[in-house]
Amino acid sequence: MKYSFLRVFALEVDVPPILLATGDAPEKRTRAQYLKDVFSNRIEFEHWGKGLIYIPISVDDLPDGAVCSGRIGAQKRESVNASPEELFEPEIVTSWRAANFLIDTRNYNDGQKIAMQHRADVGKPLSILNSLVRHINEVNVDSGWELAVNAITEKTTFWEAVGEFEGQITRAEFSYATPNVLGLRSKINKRLKGYKDAENANRVKVILENEKGALNLNSQEVKDAVEYTSEGGGSTKLKVGAQIVYDSEDDEKAVTFETDDQLGLEQADARKGIIDRLFKK
Known part of the structure; x- marks a missing residue:
């Protein structure tokens, strides 16, 4: 698998004054806690006019934070042919393609990092993640945080x-x-x-x-x-x-390595191996 490395910034922003005035402002969370909360939930968002979905798979708690794992998927429609008995009639089949996504919420000296799998049938990691964080910011205006993402490059x-x-x-x-x-x-x-x-x-x-x-x-x-x-x-x-x-x-910095199975996130041992390879303190 090939993974791109990206940097995610959680920048502190003011909570809307009306929420402060009414006492409805949410409890302040740390940067790491906010990221963990956000990526522990399903997120449906739009990317270039198409609907994509982030599905959480696991949250691995570590002594100084957590690594959230999930997948970002896109629906695909393709033309195939039916069986010989059906005279190879053309038909449209709908399926999903998904790319692995991991975010290390631990407090590094240089901020938090994301690794996303390269899959041409899903899309370019940086472009997808820009759409994802734009959606997150729009639906969490009262969080006290605003996310931004950039590629890590050579x-x-x-x-x-x-x-x-x-x-x-x-x-x-x-x-x-x-x-x-x-x-x-x-x-x-x-x-x-x-x-x-x-x-x-x-x-x-x-x-x-x-x-x-x-x-x-x-x-x-x-x-x-x-x-x-x-x-x-x-x-x-x-x-x-x-x-x-x-x-x-x-020019996203990337790493390529093999895993024991095709995706490697459901099994704890395989997931730990991927986390250890991608995120080094």
Whole structure:
């Protein structure tokens, strides 16, 4: 199986004032508890006009948190043929395709992580999870938390693109989630904290442009930006004119390994093996 790694941020937000005024505000939960509660329940959501369903399978409680396991499934309709006795008459069959999903709610120094199985017949993990967390945020506006998800990527692929298109890159975009919970120390951290404290921004975008392709992308600030975004703190794009030559959202860090059975989440031993491989403290 191939799993993509993603970073999930649970950002503290204000509870609607009307709930505070009426005393109907829910009890405040920790970040880890909120994630555990959310992913312990069935979730039906829309992705590009199609209905998808998240089904929880297990919650494995660990000394310092929990790993929630489940699957995200999409319904498929395909044309097949009936039996020879039925003259191979064409018919439409409806079935489901599902991808494994695991979220480690433990408090890492660098935030919580998600691993989702790659299945082309279900969809791209980052795109699906953006739709899922958008739905979660919409139906949990009184939770005191807002979720955001970004891909964890390989830093080397960014620098390979910089080298390949040296002297041609006209635009570099860095989009950051705030505040920084990754434990990375740089000047960017202070700047992002300022945007969060002063303007209450939960996302900040920085754009560097030079129409002649003379951008200097070897500065310390760019190195810090790549470090931050590659760990799931945001996203990065490079352009040559109108052409996108690098997009971190298409560069999800992944791991491939075999399991004892096709899916490996129902059996406790198999599930523990997957968790140990995917999430290392």
